Amino acid sequence: MDRAGHWEGDSGTDLFFTSDARSSVGHEESRAPAPRGDTHACSARRRLACLEEITIALLTATSEDAVAKVILELGAAALGASAALVALIEDDTLVILDVKGMSEEMLSSWRRHPLDASTPIAMAVRTRAPVFFETEAEWAAICPDAARRATIGPRGPRIAVPLIVGDRVLGGLGFSFTSNVRFSEEDRALAVTLGRQCALALDRARLEGAERKARADLTLLARRLDHLHRTTAALAAARTPLDVARVVVGDARAALAADRAMLVIPSRDGQSLVSLAHEGEAPFASERPAFPLDVDIPLTVAFRTGERLWLPSRAAIEARFSPAAWGSAALPGSVLCSPLVARGCALGVLIFGWSAEDAPDEEGASIVEELVQTSAVALDRALMHAHEDGSVQCLSICMDIRERKQAESELRRAYEVARDADRRKDEFLALLGHELRNPLSPILTALYLMRLKGGASGIEREREVIERQVQHLISLVDDLLDVSRITRGKIQLSTRPLEIARVFSRAIEIASPLFEQKRHELRVDVPAEGLVVDVDETRMAQVLANLLTNAARYTDAGGHIAVAARREGAEVVLSVRDDGCGITPEMLPVIFDLFVQGARGADRAGGGLGLGLGLVRSLVKLHGGVVNARSEGPGKGSEFEVRLPALSPRRASSPELPPLVSPRLGEARRVLVVDDNLDAAQMLAEVLTSHGHEVELAHDGPQALAVAEVFRPEIGILDIGLPVMDGYELALELRAAHGDDLTLVAVTGYGQEHDKRRAFDAGFSRHYVKPVATDALLREVFS
Secondary structure, three states, X not given: OOOOOEOOOOHHHOOOOOOOOOOOOOOOOOOOOOOHHHHHHHHHHHHHXXXXXXXXXXXXXXXXXXXXXXXXXHHHHHXXXXXXXXXXXXXXXXXEEEEEOOOHHHHOOOOEEEOOOOOHHHHHXXXXXXXXXXXXXXXXXHOHHHHHOOOOOOOOOEEEEEEEEOOEEEEEEEXXXXXXXXXXXXXXXXXXXXXXXXXXXXHHHHHHHHHHHHHHHHHHHHHHHHHHHHHHHHHHHOOOHHHHHHHHHHHHHHHHOOOEEEEEEEOOXXXXXXXXXXXXXXXXXXXOOOEEOOOOOHHHHHHHHOXXXXXXXXXHHHHHOOHHHHOOOOOOOEEEEEEEEEOOEEEEEEEEEEOOOOOOOHHHHHHHHHHHHHHHHHHHHHHHOEOOOOOEOOOOOOOOOHHHHHHHHHHHHHHHHHHHHHHHHHHHHHHHHHHHHHHHHHHHHHHHHHHHHOOOOOOHHHHHHHHHHHHHHHHHHHHHHHHHHHHOOOOOOOOEEXXXXXXXXXXXXXXXHHHHHHOOEEEEEOOOOOOEEEEOHHHHHHHHHHHHHHHHHOOOOOOEEEEEEEEEOOEEEEEEEEOXXXXXXXXXXXXXXXXOOOOOOHHHOOOOOOOHHHHHHHHHHHOOOEEEEEOOOOOXXXXXXXXXXXXXXXXXXXXXXXXXXXXXXXXXXXEEEEOOOHHHHXXXXXXXXXOOOEEEEEOOHHHHHHHHHHHOOOEEEEOOOOOOOOHHHHHHHHHHHHHHHOEEEEEEOOOOHHHHHHHHHOOOOEEEEOOOOHHHHHHHHOO
């Protein structure tokens, strides 16, 4: 840490930490030291639970306020902070979004403050680096603005972290503590991680908000265009002023959901206004045949002034007009009067009334504006060519379509905004997948080492719990990214004829740990041969495993689950049935929608994000099949049925799987591991060393090139998201310097198809997505 409290360490690049994620900061309890093995396992379990809770909560937070609340509540608890705040940049000013542990009175002078203020959070935002002050004297000396207002919030240590996404600084995250303390490396890593996760989630919330607004704008514009087209067509067919009035009043009242509407024009003597058409309750006393222009009512005022008159409330109406103006009619909640003006002359007035106040809304106001313009032109044409008997000599209409063209242009722009929001959301999901996958890799590697070394006795159960929960996190990340790929049409199936029994066997193997954990009885009625389907084995196994896992989660311990397969005509029918909690009639129509979950008790709190069944429907549809759900109601179990096109049994292919090859430990290789995640690099190096290989580490591109020049590695295992130069550029440099004697392996959190193509183009021989199973890496790269 430098004089200003900036943290210069690198361990903040990891989401996991080497001791309890809930910092020792603020912990006053004294505990007897636990055995080393137990402490490591138990603290890892708590860290993993903390990360899973924060990650899942952020994934479901759809607004900036919701993101801030998650970070402030869970992040402050994890760090042991007594107060926290999230501030965002608005026009070179930091504006506090939300706080924890500070009253409004405390915040009165801090709600908005300039970026150049000498406060910890402003300093972190300006320098784009976290700052840590471990004593009040330290931050008071460097941040005089904060010191002068030392009564605001806790007076102890401070942490401030910038919220950065790519090259954009969104704001800052700050934590305060009640007493002086020494921040450990784990505390600092946790604070940096919270800042990164908060920034990503805030950016995603902004993208989703922009997308929602763009879609709402699209809907609004589409409605306006549709209404304008229909009204224009109807007005073109209107032959008399009465026809025009009926079209305008009828269409407008329906479109605006008004309780009353009326169109009036001047009488022949020009002394009053007379009604041509009205719908709903009469806006004024119905016994009046005409409305004298010298009477002060909304109609006459709008006609005389030629200006729109909007009275949004009963109070506004009563303040402007006498109750006598309404006669026996009930006083409306809001009124809108618009004069119809053509060629500089007032032709009449269109009036609307609503029982509710504050009507019309923004959409309604724009519709009224367009209706008034088109109605004035149509009424002018009808009045010019009407005889006394109402007949029409000629019919012509000339419409100004500039507004329509402008609306169409706005529609196109809104579509571009929505498409850009979709693209940025996809980029966010890819980045999120990388950020979540990176920390899982060293944990899996550490667990492999624990198994390899045997570990301390008595912690086998804790290690198994960690492995199971890590696999659950991996499944959540994979499901989230699969949803993104499917919705964008990026899933490519590799199908071939297979016996469905082979696929079921693989799916049961995937789901078996959950069956064993809850002691379920699984009954299988699937013929070994005779049911052939054309499927992608991996994806169809994912479908069936999702159905089996879903059944296990919603079936109490000791329950029964049955799987079956049969031929029905030209289809193969697969079913998964359970005697669990069942599905309510309200849930059945939406059970396959994304993020939809049935009611769960506390024992099912880890049921996922509601993505599994949505993936099932999408993947089955890609295979040309359908999936359905049935249940007689709560407590009566459920059945999921998949129907796939059947093939002839003789078309099945069951190629022999290649035998597993153990690493040849006698052939030591020189291996260069390059990863800016220190824990991931060190864990992998320890595994490789334990298998007899010689390993050197580097944490960025230039360092890797320097090490390789001396070390002359045979195998290079590179991360892609490296500082200074990325893994692709480093691979090109290494390949140019060492030629084909060097085997390059990409181990990265970026796993989309274009990432793999780019890796192979850069010279990588293999591409693995974090977290990669250590035994698979040893078998496939070092065999």
